[in-house]
Amino acid sequence: MRKKPRVGEKVVVGIIWTAAVLVLAVLAAIIVYILVKGLPQLSWEFLTQIPRNMGRAGGISSTIVGTLLVTAVAIVIAVPFGVGTAFYLAEYTKEGIITRIIRFSAESLAGIPSIVYGLFGFIFFVITLKMGYSVLSGGLTLAIMILPTIIRTAEEAIRTVPNSYRETSYSLGATKWQTIIKTVFPSSLPGIVNGIILSVGRCVAETAAVMLTAGSILRMPKSLGDSSRTMAVHFFILASEDISMEKAYGTAALLILLIFLINVVANILVNRFAAKRR
Amino acid sequence: MKKFKEKLSGLAFLVLALSSISVLLLITVFIVVQGASSIGREGLLNFVFGMKWAPSQDIYGIFPMIVGTLSVTLGAAIVGVPIGLCTSIFLAEFAPPFLRNIFRPAIQLLAAIPSVVYGFVGILFVVPFIRNFLGGPGLSILAASIVLGVMILPTVISICEVSLLSLPRQYKEGALALGLTRWQSILHVQLPAAKSGIVAAIILGIGRAVGETMAVIMVVGNATAMPESILDSVRTLTTNIGIEMGYAFGEHQEALFATGIILFVMIMIINGLAQSVVRRKSK
Numbered sequence: 001m002r003k004k005p006r007v008g009e010k011v012v013v014g015i016i017w018t019a020a021v022l023v024l025a026v027l028a029a030i031i032v033y034i035l036v037k038g039l040p041q042l043s044w045e046f047l048t049q050i051p052r053n054m055g056r057a058g059g060i061s062s063t064i065v066g067t068l069l070v071t072a073v074a075i076v077i078a079v080p081f082g083v084g085t086a087f088y089l090a091e092y093t094k095e096g097i098i099t100r101i102i103r104f105s106a107e108s109l110a111g112i113p114s115i116v117y118g119l120f121g122f123i124f125f126v127i128t129l130k131m132g133y134s135v136l137s138g139g140l141t142l143a144i145m146i147l148p149t150i151i152r153t154a155e156e157a158i159r160t161v162p163n164s165y166r167e168t169s170y171s172l173g174a175t176k177w178q179t180i181i182k183t184v185f186p187s188s189l190p191g192i193v194n195g196i197i198l199s200v201g202r203c204v205a206e207t208a209a210v211m212l213t214a215g216s217i218l219r220m221p222k223s224l225g226d227s228s229r230t231m232a233v234h235f236f237i238l239a240s241e242d243i244s245m246e247k248a249y250g251t252a253a254l255l256i257l258l259i260f261l262i263n264v265v266a267n268i269l270v271n272r273f274a275a276k277r278r
Numbered sequence: 279m280k281k282f283k284e285k286l287s288g289l290a291f292l293v294l295a296l297s298s299i300s301v302l303l304l305i306t307v308f309i310v311v312q313g314a315s316s317i318g319r320e321g322l323l324n325f326v327f328g329m330k331w332a333p334s335q336d337i338y339g340i341f342p343m344i345v346g347t348l349s350v351t352l353g354a355a356i357v358g359v360p361i362g363l364c365t366s367i368f369l370a371e372f373a374p375p376f377l378r379n380i381f382r383p384a385i386q387l388l389a390a391i392p393s394v395v396y397g398f399v400g401i402l403f404v405v406p407f408i409r410n411f412l413g414g415p416g417l418s419i420l421a422a423s424i425v426l427g428v429m430i431l432p433t434v435i436s437i438c439e440v441s442l443l444s445l446p447r448q449y450k451e452g453a454l455a456l457g458l459t460r461w462q463s464i465l466h467v468q469l470p471a472a473k474s475g476i477v478a479a480i481i482l483g484i485g486r487a488v489g490e491t492m493a494v495i496m497v498v499g500n501a502t503a504m505p506e507s508i509l510d511s512v513r514t515l516t517t518n519i520g521i522e523m524g525y526a527f528g529e530h531q532e533a534l535f536a537t538g539i540i541l542f543v544m545i546m547i548i549n550g551l552a553q554s555v556v557r558r559k560s561k
Contacts, residue, residue: 009461016372019364023435024381026428027388030399084294092291104553105299111482111549112305112542113489115516119538120305122523123312144301151298177287198390205392208491208516212523236394239401240496252395259390267383 031256038253041246047254051218055234056244060251062220066135066228069221070214071203073139074146075196081143082150083192089151090158091180110148117145118212126213133227138214145209146199153198157191158184190273194266201262204255207232231255309542313535325536331502331518333526338533340540342504346419346512347488347544349505350498353423354430354487359480361427362434366479369435370442371464389432397496400425405497414509417499423508425497426490430483437482441475442468474555481552488544491516515541 049059085102093099121141131137161184169179207230215227216237229237231251238248317325320338328339369381404424409416449471453463469476499511500521513521519534519541526534 009459012461013372016364016368019361020368020373020381023361023365023388023431024384027384030391030395031387033399033402034395081294081298084291085298088291088295092288102295102299105302107553108546108549109299109302111485111489111545111552113491113516113545115489115491115519116305116309116538116542116545119312119519119523119535120308123308123535124304128308144305147298147301175284177284180287201390205390207392207394208520211520232392232394235392235398236492236496239394239398248398252398255392256395259392260387263383263387263390267386 031260034249034252034256038249038251038256041250042253046250050220051234051247054243055218055238055247060231060234060247060254062218063229063231063234063251064254066214066221067204067230067232069135069224069228070138070142070210070230071200073136073224074142074203075200077140077143078146078150078199079196082147082195083154085147085151086154086158086192087180090155091176091184106148106151109144110152114145114206114209115212117141118209120144121209121213132225133213133215133217134225135214135221135228136224138210138228138230139224141209141213142203142206145206146202149199149202150195153195154188154192157188157195160191161187190269194269194273197262197266197269201259201266204230204258204262205232206230207236211236306542309535309538313532313537313539316529316532316536317539319529320533320536325533326540329504331513333522333530333533336529338529338536340515340518340537342502343513343515343518343537344540345504346498347514347516347541349419349508349512350422350426350494350514351484351487353419353508354426355480355484357423357427358430358434358483358487362431362479362483363438363476365431366435366438366442367464367469369439371460371468385432385435388428389436393429393490393493394496396425396429397493400493400497408509412509414507415499415511417497417511419498419505419508419510419512422494422498422512422514425493426487429490429493430486433486434479434483437479438472438476441472441479444475445471474558478552478555481548481555485545485548485552488541488548489516491520495520515544 046059047064048061050062051060052058085106089099089102118141121137125131125137125140126133165183165187166179169183174182210230211233214230214233216229216233217227218229219226221228232255235248235251235255238244238251316338320328325338325340326344327341328337329341330337330339331343369378373381400421404421405416408414408418408421412420445468449467450463453467454460458466494514495517498514498517500513500517501511502513505512515537518537522530523534
């Protein structure tokens, strides 16, 4: 009934190709531009010196340390809770009211904007628990933010472990706990680690939530109780207050390199994991 | 002893799971408690529909910001959804394998780039372009829509692609066997069949646009007045919090938490919609 679709078909396919090429071009343009402008800024001094004069001079060493510390706190706290929750969902319970509540909460948490996490972290960790603007407050806030990602990726990884593994383990007389620790956990480890690596990426990239909880002091943090500025926050302040474009480009380039590296590692892991399954 | 250990491990996992999800409750309670007094003082209607935000005079009305959030989000959807949907169709149906292998990690990377970098690129290119060619301050609803439109692409593309790829092969094969062209099969068979996944993708993309803060702060201008055109500067709910939280205290700070409550409610509605769409699909 529809008449000759030939010309129209070609046009539509042309539009689809154009859209896809556009997406790739925008991404490439962003990355190439930032790297071209920013890579020349990267030097040993830039990486190892403390920012001076609000960031106009010197390097960004304290913000690199701040980023690493905040991320480390977030991962150390979130991983046990996230992976534990995933094991509970995948191994210990049948689908029912409890799993539905847990899933609903995890999905809701995943959708909450980072600024709301920031508000919560501020009022709960900074004010109520009297941690002040600190690496600890920032890390704990990020831990809550990445929890849904860790739960979801870990649960998927656990569910892809073939049932025959579990059955073999049980048939050898192992208990549930032994089966989980000795069989299911090692086989799902690459998937779990992949989720953790992606979460590291989110922590490094996050700005709003850390700014409200870790503060924006430029000094080198000496303990987890010190306020610290992360690279992303530093970049935001440099760029939006027009403090130093050169340093902003340099910081952005380093951020993008870091994120790129994190993604590459995660991908390698996933491919290895998939190859082993086959 | 063995049995005890078994019981203990199950219990430990349950405790971890329950404490993980109890943070949702904690977040809700703390934000509501902190913001409720402000809403109580102003009255919910005055707060939500108030036209003026003037912390120095203790006047807190966020209606222009709600309009700002809605317009920026709608703009982002208009920019991002068609391009994202087309790209997902491309990846699911047209892309040669080598291109697909380039696209997948590229889109992952697009999702992982810090939002501040998007905002920065917006300041460098989008804002001057609008100022020079379309007029106005450049920092505008349009600028934020374009930046957010790009930022929601990964969400839209990946979820649409998955829902297209998860269709049974017979749908497409049947359509082609009946003499439909590839595009007719996509338009009349595959897209309708994947509808709920696509709708979920759009809703989740919208959720991301509503919640984004830093990139929007950098390109939207943050004026508190009611916008009259898409070239006007506005403030969104998220940017209101992001800008003023650093120095606010007392009633002002509570009003920002109240802004957070409204934002929270909006996001919960959006998430609820997305979850119910997905659930209907799986039935």
